[in-house]
Amino acid sequence: MIMESKYADIKGRIFDIQPFSVHDGPGIRTTVFLKGCPLRCVWCHNPESNNCGPELMLHTDKCTGCGRCLEVCPSGAVRTGGDGTVVTDRALCTQCGECVKVCEYGAREITGKEESVQEVMDAVLKDRLFMETSGGGVTISGGEPLMQPAFTAGLAAAFHDERLHVAVETSGFTGSQVLRSAFRDIDLILYDIKAFDEDLHIRCTGVSNRTILENAVILKKEMHKDMVIRIPSVPGYNLTPDNIRKTGEFVARSLGTDVPVHLLPYHNLGEGKKESLGRNDFLDVKAPGNDELKEYTDILNGLGLAAQIGGSM
Template sequence: MKNLNGNLFDIQRMSLHDGPGIRTTVFLKGCSMHCFWCHNPESLSPLPDVQFFPVRCIGCRLCEDACDWHCHRFEDNGIHIFNRECCIGCGKCTAVCPSGSLVKTGYSISPEQLADIVSRDKTFFGHSGGGVTVSGGEPLLQPDFVTLFFRLMKKMGIHTAVETALNIPSESLKAVLPETDLFLADLKHPDPRTHRTVTGVGNELILQNLSLLDSSRKPYAIRIPVIPGVNDTEEVMNAFQVLIDGLNHPLYLELMPYHEYGVGKYDSLSKDCHQLDGLHPPTKEKLIQLAKCFNSIQVRFRDGAKEIMITGGVLCEENQP
């Protein structure tokens, strides 16, 4: 196996939502799906991107001088124009921007460098039963990097988890199985045609990999993003229940309500997000209604500082640890 570097766009410390305990979540760039509601649009391309926030620009024009490709110009009234079409994502403009108007998202890092960064949080992991989670994007598009990084984590006694949509070659899943303690499998829709409409791909490979994961007996949980107008009906959840009835080993099911935090990122990347117009997070009552469709698996979702659990239609609320 080659000692490949990984392409990252963020490292989030002290995370409580990506597996057990306090975790460090590593976000890898590149995705094999294009869900229109994605809250990390900067993760879609495997290449570096430049985010542009015009409201932060102070008109210093340093970016204009730094860019070899003449992507930045200023009109007579001081308005900053960023020509993204000629940008190669080199980051020279972001390096000189003093106000954070230009931000490079995406960089290369070795497994050893990342292991050194994550290991600094080991004390928090030990006290809380936490560890490291790789997410994205789709982290298993970089299986060699994840495998090498996880081997280093295992040598340090750090719990490892992967959040994946499973739309990856089965060999990539098999490669990381030995080094992974927990999988978080994101499922979008049980119907293949609807799945293709809203994500750009069918779900046949995803279900094949889900069966492979289930037969491996590796601990895994299922996550379903609840998207209004896409899968927020009892009919869809009942279809998911049928799918889950064919599995033997999922630990629990987590409903993840759509949120609006990523909308501003689309503007910063000059990406169209018109499908998000008028889309609002589902209510707690709606999530409870959907959770009660599942009678053979514990369902969890978060409501502010609380984790809500429903087992066999019985509601239980627990404070966030």
């Protein structure tokens, strides 16, 4: 138990705390994933972060069909399918978690829970030694941290009090006042610009990027934050010379060439999780190769920007 912080009781919704994260900022970090996001990126690799409330995830390849979940489900949402497999009717499921408790095989999971700043700190600070010796810290990710601004601000302030470096991964999609208060104690902003043209942004994420671009400028020019611009690079969507060039030009012009740009190659690790959540909006995109991405870092380098493939730092 760490000394109680004045932010200790603020509560938020998280879906994971991932120790030994190495691509979410400098050094060895623990990443806290907040649940809930206003964007719906078609390539989302954390689909379990989309909604705010708890959700049932089913790992069907681990299910042995033992049937215990059938016995305990109070809503009658679990039943035996025609071929003997266990079928869950999500319309009836209330996410009560009774079936998770009895599943011995890890086939059922409730993702998302409420935790206080103190509880998160207790978990995160266990690795403090490794964070300090590696120049690491904590990264608040999501979901979208700006969906829970008080919680984000509380976490950041509490970790700052512990003299830990705090980074945030964000889409920047919020109002400017919320932005200023939520990120006051953040040391490093890993800032996604998913597309530059508004139309393309809406097509990829469901929302406009006007405030996102404005907020980027606020963070850099007014709040003087260390920033890295990250572009999830998804072939067929935003990985085009036009989009990368425009994004790069915006960074160079409005933020400055001291802001590095990281191209994060698309990977399909989120697709399996979509299935676990009962979704079927799969994306048929192949991960881009290094040779392909190199052409885009060349474009960005040509604009005077330090660009790299991947988020390693």
